[in-house]
Amino acid sequence: MAFTLLYHSLGPKTATISFLRHLFARAPSPATMPATKTKVQDIIDENPVAVFSKSYCPFCRAAKQLLSESGAKFYSIELDQVDDGSAIQSTLGELTGQTTVPNIFIGQKHIGGNSDLQAQKGQLPNLLKDAGAV
């Protein structure tokens, strides 16, 4: 209907370009999809420790190992094994400025990646206690 109106008022070529532009301008990118943003925020809010991870990532393994050795209960999601993994990763990029995994939150506070977690090893017991993760 919208295309027919455009076709008659603008002509076939301009109508096609205009219609396509309209379609793509309205399509939200995965990162801006409200459902993904809500899902990411819920994961952060509902878990004392949240690790956004990938199953094959050695940095993710090291981060989860340190958390386990520290006695922390943590939530982790493997972004390479879920359908919305890349949308979640984009949303995390918007939220934290970090586009790599692992992307770690303790007590709703953004810690960063594995190197950031390892650098906070000394403060980790207190951080985990304050967050209610141990």
Ligand SMILES: N[C@@H](CCC(=O)N[C@@H](CS)C(=O)NCC(=O)O)C(=O)O
């Ligand atoms: N310095 C970072 C390195 C993290 C990193 O390079 N992760 C890789 C996966 S092993 C990554 O996110 N690559 C981009 C991607 O998977 O999209 C850290 O310590 O966390």
